[in-house]
Amino acid sequence: MSAVPDTFAGDTFVDFREVFLAYDNSSECAVEDITLQTQPGEFIAIVGPSGCGKSTFMKLATGLKAPTRGTIHIGGEPVTGPLKFVGMAFQAPTLLPWRTTLDNVLLPLEIVEPYRNTFRKDRPKHVERALALLKTVGLDGYADKYPWELSGGMQQRASICRALIHEPKMLLLDEPFGALDAFTREELWCVLRDLWTERRFNVILVTHDLREAAFLADTIYVMSKRPGRIVARRANPLPRPRDLDTTYTEPFSALVHELREHIGRVRST
Numbered sequence: 001m002s003a004v005p006d007t008f009a010g011d012t013f014v015d016f017r018e019v020f021l022a023y024d025n026s027s028e029c030a031v032e033d034i035t036l037q038t039q040p041g042e043f044i045a046i047v048g049p050s051g052c053g054k055s056t057f058m059k060l061a062t063g064l065k066a067p068t069r070g071t072i073h074i075g076g077e078p079v080t081g082p083l084k085f086v087g088m089a090f091q092a093p094t095l096l097p098w099r100t101t102l103d104n105v106l107l108p109l110e111i112v113e114p115y116r117n118t119f120r121k122d123r124p125k126h127v128e129r130a131l132a133l134l135k136t137v138g139l140d141g142y143a144d145k146y147p148w149e150l151s152g153g154m155q156q157r158a159s160i161c162r163a164l165i166h167e168p169k170m171l172l173l174d175e176p177f178g179a180l181d182a183f184t185r186e187e188l189w190c191v192l193r194d195l196w197t198e199r200r201f202n203v204i205l206v207t208h209d210l211r212e213a214a215f216l217a218d219t220i221y222v223m224s225k226r227p228g229r230i231v232a233r234r235a236n237p238l239p240r241p242r243d244l245d246t247t248y249t250e251p252f253s254a255l256v257h258e259l260r261e262h263i264g265r266v267r268s269t
């Protein structure tokens with residue numbers, strides 16, 4: 001496993017150089033010639049049509065897949081295997097039904113080094129942190145509930161807490177709000193915005209929702225159809241702090257419209 005040195009002080013965090021990946025037995029690449037750099041603490045979003053390689057990009061960024069060609073550095077270190085400083089959340093919250101919300105949130109600490117060796121001894125300290133995190137996302141008082149006692153939005157809030165409990169340097173989000181209704185989704189955008197503003201972890205968000213990308217990200221990358229290539233990189237011109245009123249402004253609509261045109265072009269080619 002690779003680790004980011006605490007002293008890392010470079011001005012690039014994620015560094016993909018001419019990265020290609022062909023899955024086993026496939027002559028065609030799933031992603032092709034990806035070159036991308038992020039600054040430490042940057043929030044990036046990747047948008048693109050279905051099957052363009054967004055999840056493949058995530059697997060490369062976490063070290064779950066090695067590139068067929070090209071190099072990947074995260075935090076100044078070459079990626080040589082699964083990274084341990086990553087938190088992840090997906091479209092399905094995937095909470096374990098036999099564990100309470102609190103115990104679901106604590107799960108990474110039972111698994112991830114260096115926490116797992118001292119988990120029992122340090123449990124009271126971890127519980128305190130988990131409860132504080134649950135409170136931040138609006139789940140105060142739900143720690144002892146089981147997942148089936150929570151709404152979909154509440155489960156997703158808990159899964160974001162679980163992704164952050166080990167204080168990862170990088171948070172990977174693969175369509176995390178895709179299954180939620182529009183109101184809950186916007187509420188969770190704000191929860192994520194606030195957590196990121198406070199903690200400044202590096203975020204890679206994969207989403208089909210262009211408004212979500214425009215509301216949350218510093219930089220938005222548009223990928224083409226397979227083989228997935230980055231066809232556009234757009235620095236988000238909207239100033240921070242952003243609130244939901246921002247989504248009704250003309251510059252926001254113009255940005256979403258511009259992204260939609262890019263997607264339209266890549267879908268039609």
Ligand SMILES: Nc1ncnc2c1ncn2[C@@H]1O[C@H](COP(=O)(O)OP(=O)(O)OP(=O)(O)O)[C@@H](O)[C@H]1O
Pocket residue numbers: 023024026030048049050051052053054055056057226
């Ligand atoms: N394990 C695998 N083995 C072989 N091919 C794969 C594998 N995983 C993904 N692919 C192929 O790689 C391409 C990119 O898939 P990927 O899941 O990265 O796309 P995506 O943009 O995340 O899709 P979606 O938006 O539908 O979730 C697709 O053509 C897919 O069929």
